[in-house]
Amino acid sequence: MTAPTSPWRHAANGVLLTAILAVAALVLHTTPSREAQQSAIVVPGVLGESVSGRNIRATVHSVTVAESVTAGTGWAGGTPGVWVVVDLTVHALVDDESTMLGTAVLRVGDVSFSASIRPQHGTVAGQRLVTGVPLNGPLMFEVPADLVASPAAETATLEFATDSDPRADSLLVVPVDLTDLIVQPELEVAFPAWGAR
């Protein structure tokens, strides 16, 4: 016959159990969310200056708003909205195997626009990047006409990354104020070109 368990033993078990539950609760409530674990690593930039991430360096030279754009290929797509045209220089830094400008996003408030692929070879959106060899060219964003004058357009941002899914990699974020810009009736942009400028 075993000796009866002492009341101290019971108390110690209770304390141990409470401690384990407390640690579990602490782990549960302080674990970073999936967004926090995987979100892109934001690299803030400035208009006109180069900004570098892990494998991408970009410079936004200028931003223009125009009602119609003619690309270097002769493409002149119409839109019921307006075109926000970004003059960009971009290259890869460490690795150019299957590296391209996969993310080129204009974010105005909650709304995001991807750089149009309608101009095909007339835009740098989705083009391959090469390590150390800058690619210069335009990005065209098709946006509603009233958006560029809205209050949210004062704090619009341009976002660039080397993959269409920029999680857990650098995301270059360059703020732009679209309300400052005068809407041009027409704009001609050059064909994308390689090399420093």
Place this chain on the structure above:
Amino acid sequence: MTNRGVRGARRQRVRVLFDRLPTKWLLSSVSAVLLALSAVVGGLDDAPVAPVPRIEEGDSHVGTELTIMVNGALLIDGFPEQSIMPADGNRFLVVRATVENTTTEPRRLGTVDADSIGIAGIPSVPAAEPPERILVIDDGSDRVVVQPGVPVELAYLWEVAGDAVEAGDPVTVSLLDRDFISEGRLTYGGLYGDPIVSATLELALGDVGAGVNE
């Protein structure tokens, strides 16, 4: 005390009656109760399914993510200037539609699964066949991404056998909504079920022969 004794005896009697009850009766009565309950909510008939709304050509239909206005359906031999030609003996069935994205994110329209517009009632096109191509009518570019708040007129192309359809034949165009299930738990991005037909319209096919210049 006596009160409790009487109640106890009654409980005892009920208990005995319950024990004598054949199990079959018990099951039958439970079924009867369930059937009676089902009668309250409409019996054993199929639940009524709301009919898919029918719209007319030129009406714009507001879906969950896209507002679509179908502008017509026609047959054409091909688009030689864009190097888009069907196989020998085939023609293209083109549905023209103005599509506006009402969400806050750009949306790529798929040609792997039909996820915005589908057609039915054409002999050589299987059900739920995705369009072979979607083109922006303005510049002929494919790989269509619809930007939020910017309506764009698109041409949806299906290849059909040249002798299977002719001008005047009816075609049923279905406007589709994506069926969002949830955010993926293990995968990234939303999980979607089969698209839901949110409206249909009946059109008579036009025929522009080799092509039109507008």
